Amino acid sequence: MGAREDEYDYLFKVVLIGDSGVGKSNLLSRFTRNEFNLESKSTIGVEFATRSIEVDGKTIKAQIWDTAGQERYRAITSAYYRGAVGALLVYDIAKHLTYENVERWLRELRDHADQNIVIMLVGNKSDLRHLRSVPTDEAKLFAERNGLSFIETSALDSTNVETAFQNILTEIYRIVSQKQIRDPPEGDVIRPSNVEPIDVKPTVTADVRKQCCQ
């Protein structure tokens, strides 16, 4: 890895969640290595990869985590969520059941992840136009009602993959920046290259402030 790759201003951990077979692993490989594999193996256990992007002149290093989607694996994924500041909740637009299970995944996030985690709803496999079973508007409305970002992607033909990650990382960055502006004594916005990951801790005081985007 080059020296430039190792230097960053922020390190954000983002988790990929969603039913088995919706394309989580190919979203990861498309974004981090620009690869799509028609014959990808099912994910068992934990995988992760990193890639850096620029937002407002700052280097954001994205640490993307991927794990098994089968329901019984939720028993062993609590460590997976630790420190995550963002989540891409993926469903398959050609399989309505994977969209119906989004509610369950949201509950999973509520139980295991930081309550301030930024969540984006991702309808993957948008290339399967003739097999669509989840109308865009329906999912978009669901996202709005639940305070989620929304986008449709195709890891196969690359549609919106770059945009999805760029958008969630930008959203996380905006929130972190706002926090820093409100709490300037905690340090400079620009941090040294060996910075520790930003850990957005849960609010423990009675004063629960809403996220800026809500």
Next chain:
Amino acid sequence: MATAPRSLDTISLCSTVSSCPDRNGFYGGFQRTDKPKEPLSKAQIIAREKKWLYMIDNWSIYMSKNYKKIRDRCRKGIPKSVRPKAWFYLSGAYLLKKKNPNVYNELLEKPGNPTTIEEIKKDKHRQFPFHEMFLDEQKVGQIELFNVLKAYSIYNPKVGFCQAQAPIAAFLLMHLPAEDAFWVFVSVCDVYLQDYFIPGLEVIQNDAGILEGLLKKTCPPVYRHLQKHKVEPLLYMTDWFLCAMTRTLPWETLLRVWDCFLAEGIRVIFKVALVIIGASLSRHKVRKTCTGLCETLAVLRSPEEHIVEEEFIINNMMRLNLRVEDFQIEHTRQKARRAKQKAQQEAESSGSGNGHRRNMPTL
């Protein structure tokens, strides 16, 4: 199937794909072996084969009176031509098949749980995608993989189908005809990896604690490094254990490890894991460059090539200073710890009402 135009520049395979398979049937992927194996002489191979065939013909006598001979020969490696039959006997599958004539075919006639069948269908094309048996849906491999997994899900509805079982079933189908593979699979899932795949995945959580305890005993500096950076075992060991190393090891190493696994059980998977972890992080220089969780995980999940060579793994496995008692001690210790944790969790949940409860890392 996708209807979008599929230009070559948007689709790529993660490995080079050859136009002809290696001697094990792989066109690509990390388990393809390009270099020829160092050959035993023809006479040596024949001699070993004869010994194995004699042992198989007198199996119950060897099992009851000279198991040590079986174990030692398994550790040396079973000759390729005899391996399928040897595994069939080692696993006890030959007894299961004898006791259950035609059960496999009867299971295949049954419909099975529709949700489970759907899950199996999603995964049957996602095992060993570079192997000639599993290249596409028409290949007998995928058909038989579906059949074995379906039959098992009906045979043991308590498990049904767990995604991690698929590579094990596929691996066995590369060596045995479907019905025989099925019974070895039953033995592996219900005896060797008993309760591993039941929803809740309790056993692997226990085994994660056991692995940590054994690592503390066998390689304290590495143990301390993992603790320091909060590298929990479930972040690196999950697929090693749930898939019985079938996705982790180069092919020749995997075969040797399974020779031992079927002879000695889950202890072998623990030992392989300890060798990989220990060898990957034993050098202070490496630990120094692994300054955090991700760097450490990357080293563990992609061990250096020499670490997963068959002789390295097998020799170091034998060299580990671990007795059966050590496993039992850690098992008891972990069981007590888990019981304590559950008691605490119950106390918290009843005491805190609607309070936000987060799983605390085990330390």
